Amino acid sequence: MAMLEVEDLNVRFYTDDGVVRATNDLSYRIEAGERFGVVGESGAGKSVTSLALMRLIDEPGVIESGEIRFKGENILEMDDEEMRSLRGNEIAMIFQDAGTALNPSYTVGEQISEAIRYHLDLDEAAARERAIETLESVGIPSAAERYGDYPHEFSGGMQQRVVIAIALSCDPDLIIADEPTTALDVTIEAQILELLEEVATEYDTAIQLITHDLGVVAEFCDRVMVMYAGHPVEMAPVEDVYYDPQHPYTVGLMSSIPRIGDDRERLQTIPGRMPDLIEMPPGCNFHPRCPYAEESCTRVEPRLVDVETGEPADPINSDAQTAACLAHTGELDGELDYEVTVRGEDGPAESGPASGSPGVTDR
């Protein structure tokens, strides 16, 4: 049994404009100590997925169906009291905008020790002690003196560290990091990721890292799920996704990464934009943007399948590389015509269209 199992999760937002299908039959698992990456464009459902795990979906959002099992227990059946003891204690979340996540009217120290007092039942002095230790562990200099500072007295990078300190304060088993470095510059980003890596290694904490930076995923994660329009289009160990991507959307995402020393005049992009989640295109949701789309793609929605066998995927019990594309079920007349170039022995993988082919962006 995996530590976290998400099965057929459907989150809907009932709005005046219609039903927003934020996640559709989403299934995945995270093992203890695993680093699991979730990537995709804005609006792919990444953040909604993480909020659903913490049961923080607010009106007009509803978790319509599915199960979220944490250590075998369905989170969706827990009462509010059980949820409160789980949040911050066993599952912690690092929010993407630290400035907003922190309460401006409490000191940073109080915000950390509040969680410690509540979950670990320590007295005020012991909680303060532990909060200072946590602040030190995330690299805040003179932690004892800064304990009484307010969030506005910290820089953006330090605020993010405080949010991480809150998340780490009760030694959680799972940390959901929702774009923890998006608001930070690259040098701070590297430090924060290093810090998360240390924590994951030292405490054997599982991390679900949500990002749209594929470089970060390559460095940090063991397995990765690529999301598009509320459902996974590819899920696999990170090496497989980078060296042998099996979904045109993943290929498009990788082609659009800028690289130093690249001789391309322009970056390749994926034409068009993510569909409106109220009104998804029929068939494969990606077909309006896909250079390999055929008539069948507009009629049949591909299910996530094992790319080797074409059999329906079992993301909860299997580690196999899976993708949701008709090319893997034999329903496509053509082939996914692209090639992957790997630069240098340990260099990054580069995906691009085969020469002479229409390519991923030339459609």
Added chain:
Amino acid sequence: MPPSRRGDGVDRSDDDPFRPNESAERHRPRAARTLPAATLARWLLPARVHRWALSVSVDTPATAYERGEPVPVAIGLRNPLPVPVTVETRSPVPWTWHVDGHRDASHVPEPLPESETRFTLDRGERRRFTRRWQQSFRVSETEWRPADRGEHTIGAGIAVDDPEGKGVYDETTVRIE
């Protein structure tokens, strides 16, 4: 030096440049704006007046389309009255659309949650929603079938029981050639 009022409506004083701006707007009574007009209208006007006031329109730019050409649909909701109107709907989604009686052009039932919700249009408010019918019907969880040539009815109505009978429904027909 007396404050000078300039063309931009902001008064400034050279003696006290940091004095907060004063404009004519500041002295207007504002309390009237905070009247809960929607609540008052709900209390004072019977429900059938609210429904009667609310009108639904469904339009397409053309009446005939080539096969496979997406059909843009505009759904308009309008309240011509000078007071807000509120309609109790049976689901949190206030309106639905259909093609040939199939909601969202789908044969696969996806029931909306049943919960009484109030949908309000402000005085004189118009709201416009759009959909694109891709000339296909969803026939199973994973399959779509192209629509046949001929006439198809596209309709939209407020999510109440019998929207047509209550006058909060409209439809139009398009021909696929």
